[in-house]
Amino acid sequence: MPAYAVGHLHDVNVGHDIVEYLKRIDATLKPFGGRFIIHGGPVALLEGSWSGDLIVIAFPDRDSARAWYASPAYQQILPLRTGNSRGDVFLIEGVDADHKAADVLAGVAADQPLG
Template identity: 45%
Template sequence: MTAYALAHFRDSRPHTDLIAYVEKIQATLDPYAGRFLVHGGALDVVEGEWRGSVVLIEFPGRAEAEGWYASPAYQEILPLRTDHVVGDIVIVDGVGPDYDPAEKAAVFREALAAEAGA
């Protein structure tokens, strides 16, 4: 199942290291079939508050996403970003083509019923 690396960068300062990081990151993604879906594009906040930018990278599966993040090639360039950007990164599983949100609602309903019965 597809997995994603999602980054929320809240604070960044321009620096030559960031340019080097962006120039080198694709080579670290290629062995894991990672590809950018979003890379800091324009966004509109429609609910809540949001400061910063978003990066979304798609991988064939969780193993590839985790393998990329832990890879020596990525770990080598990682300080080029982390020394100049404040943010959070998560790896999250996608949903399959037959995903039905009603099934998630049923899980929530069961949890609520269990709490009420406790």
């Protein structure tokens, strides 16, 4: 099942370190089958509020995503980003192509929160 590394970044200082990070990250993704599917860009806000930049990197599975994040190559460049931005970063599994919205209800007791 696909997995995604998701970052919601704020206050990115686009200086030398971030430029270096951007130049080097693609090479860290390749051995793990990672690829950008969202990398910032304008947001057409429909509800709520939004600030910052959204980054989503797709991987073939959760193990590949975890291995990429823990890899020596990525860990070497990680401080270039973390020292020049703030935000939340997490891994999350995707769903199969035949997933239906109500599938999340399997195993959930009535009146229980989903999250």
